[in-house]
Amino acid sequence: MSIASNISELQQELQPIGVQLVAISKTKPNEDILEAYEAGQRLFGENQVQEMLAKYEELPKDIEWHLVGHLQTNKVKYIAPFVSLIHSVDSLKVLSEINKQALKNNRVIDCLLQVFIADEDTKFGLDHAELIELLRSEEFQEFKNIRIRGLMGIATNTENEKIIKEEFYELKMFFDGIKTTYFRKEVSFDILSMGMSSDYKIAIEQGANMVRLGSTIFGKRVIKHYKAN
Numbered sequence: 001m002s003i004a005s006n007i008s009e010l011q012q013e014l015q016p017i018g019v020q021l022v023a024i025s026k027t028k029p030n031e032d033i034l035e036a037y038e039a040g041q042r043l044f045g046e047n048q049v050q051e052m053l054a055k056y057e058e059l060p061k062d063i064e065w066h067l068v069g070h071l072q073t074n075k076v077k078y079i080a081p082f083v084s085l086i087h088s089v090d091s092l093k094v095l096s097e098i099n100k101q102a103l104k105n106n107r108v109i110d111c112l113l114q115v116f117i118a119d120e121d122t123k124f125g126l127d128h129a130e131l132i133e134l135l136r137s138e139e140f141q142e143f144k145n146i147r148i149r150g151l152m153g154i155a156t157n158t159e160n161e162k163i164i165k166e167e168f169y170e171l172k173m174f175f176d177g178i179k180t181t182y183f184r185k186e187v188s189f190d191i192l193s194m195g196m197s198s199d200y201k202i203a204i205e206q207g208a209n210m211v212r213l214g215s216t217i218f219g220k221r222v223i224k225h226y227k228a229n
């Protein structure tokens with residue numbers, strides 16, 4: 001299957017049910033991204049700042065770049081001018097820096113709060129209590145240049161579908177609760193980003209409206225680190 005046909009099949013599956021597709025292009029060359037772009041794909045996700053910056057500079061400017069990997073405070077400035085959605089906000093500190101850099105660029109940056117849902121301690125994300133504490137903090141109320149669009153989560157990497165299903169179910173319940181309690185008047189709090197190649201169908205069943213797919217579109221990743229061309 002070609003990248004272009006993968007995109008069109010996925011779009012035929014996802015568009016009618018209102019699920020947005022983010023094509024995760026990490027480690028993939030520009031020509032692969034362009035093939036997806038020619039097939040109509042506009043949302044692309046990367047997990048590293050330097051790689052996203054290099055690709056942003058070389059590729060068409062109507063691509064919407066999503067950052068899905070862990071973001072260090074000192075790197076926010078590189079992506080602040082152009083990033084379309086940051087999925088991986090996991091602290092008040094990084095959110096404060098995003099707000100500061102967004103102000104410098106005279107824009108509002110859309111963000112998702114990453115929730116820790118997996119049964120592993122290696123993954124990033126806020127737990128429920130930390131996320132609520134962040135939303136209740138005085139500092140958070142002051143941020144004028146960020147907009148929280150919703151939540152993101154990564155399920156445990158397991159073959160056990162029951163575990164994955166429970167984790168996504170729990171995140172959807174948490175999303176609904178947070179929306180009612182903290183964002184009732186904000187219609188823009190509307191994104192639940194969950195599901196990757198191996199588990200996106202389960203994620204959609206459980207209420208995801210944004211999925212992040214890499215290998216399903218581009219094939220297996222053979223290299224771990226991107227080389228600028």
Ligand SMILES: *Cc1c(COP(=O)(O)O)cnc(C)c1O
Nearest residue numbers: 024047068196197212213214215
């Ligand atoms: C790499 C990555 C994906 C896509 O993974 P695939 O299994 O290739 O679909 C999705 N989300 C995040 C956060 C990633 O780092």
